[in-house]
Amino acid sequence: xxxxxxxxxxxxHAFAECWNRHDMNAxxxxxxxxxxxxxVVGLWWKGRDEIKKAHEFTHATLFKNSRxxxxxxxxxxxxASVAIARSRWxxxxxxxxxxxxxxPRAGILLIVLARSSGVWSIIDxxxxxxxxxxxxxxx
Amino acid sequence: xxxxxxxxxxxxHAFAECWNRHDMNAxxxxxxxxxxxxxVVGLWWKGRDEIKKAHEFTHATLFKNSRxxxxxxxxxxxxASVAIARSRWxxxxxxxxxxxxxxPRAGILLIVLARSSGVWSIIDxxxxxxxxxxxxxxx
Numbered sequence: 001x002x003x004x005x006x007x008x009x010x011x012x013h014a015f016a017e018c019w020n021r022h023d024m025n026a027x028x029x030x031x032x033x034x035x036x037x038x039x040v041v042g043l044w045w046k047g048r049d050e051i052k053k054a055h056e057f058t059h060a061t062l063f064k065n066s067r068x069x070x071x072x073x074x075x076x077x078x079x080a081s082v083a084i085a086r087s088r089w090x091x092x093x094x095x096x097x098x099x100x101x102x103x104p105r106a107g108i109l110l111i112v113l114a115r116s117s118g119v120w121s122i123i124d125x126x127x128x129x130x131x132x133x134x135x136x137x138x139x
Numbered sequence: 140x141x142x143x144x145x146x147x148x149x150x151x152h153a154f155a156e157c158w159n160r161h162d163m164n165a166x167x168x169x170x171x172x173x174x175x176x177x178x179v180v181g182l183w184w185k186g187r188d189e190i191k192k193a194h195e196f197t198h199a200t201l202f203k204n205s206r207x208x209x210x211x212x213x214x215x216x217x218x219a220s221v222a223i224a225r226s227r228w229x230x231x232x233x234x235x236x237x238x239x240x241x242x243p244r245a246g247i248l249l250i251v252l253a254r255s256s257g258v259w260s261i262i263d264x265x266x267x268x269x270x271x272x273x274x275x276x277x278x
Binding site: 043112126134 | 174177178179180181182183196197200201202214217218220221223225233236244245246247251253258262265266267268269270272274275276278
């Protein structure tokens with residue numbers, strides 16, 4: 001693995017590590033100030049502060065005891081200072097809004113990163129749940 | 140709107156125009172040969188050929204008479220030769236695998252583009268359905 005692939009991969013793993021510590025200060029620091037994030041139900045957060053507040057809320061509720069596992073990371077570089085990292089993940093230990101335990105679910109997270117002053121920051125993220133056995137959204 | 144924003148926005152609108160003509164040759168030409176695409180249920184296509192074949196199949200079946208409307212496009216440039224375009228969309232006229240009409244659905248499409256020889260091509264796309272009224276995936 002090249003140094004730059006390793007650096008980007010480390011940010012993806014840090015995403016999961018901060019999630020699993022439920023440390024939303026450290027989580028937010030992975031993002032550039034003007035980063036955007038679309039979650040699995042299409043909520044679109046604009047800026048690090050919105051991303052942080054949304055995750056503080058879910059990590060006090062639905063995701064309080066959840067554990068996120070990154071199962072693989074694929075990294076590409078359209079130019080030297082921009083990276084596209086796509087990861088499959090599994091989430092366990094999350095609960096419904098009423099507090100009921102939910103089964104594990106899996107998804108794919110796209111993260112776009114930019115390198116500035118030698119540091120890779122997340123500038124964009126979009127998350128999609130995996131729904132097995134269908135070509136498009138069942139309704 | 141700057142020229143470069145207009146150029147990128149035009150590619151996003153071409154995505155919908157090709158979809159609505161169900162012209163998967165023209166659709167595929169919007170993508171770079173090594174583009175990747177994750178659809179709303181987490182199917183991960185690698186390369187223009189896989190993207191084309193997958194859409195040829197769905198446009199012969201589920202999406203045969205569907206119409207995709209891009210309702211807004213937001214464009215950012217991490218560097219001059221890379222663009223991140225995020226769009227809200229509405230899909231109508233699609234059917235279930237059994238051919239039954241389905242109600243309109245909405246989502247958010249993230250497209251990453253790179254400019255090469257003056258032409259913007261899609262190098263990555265990830266799509267997420269909007270599910271109203273929830274913070275995370277209902278189960």
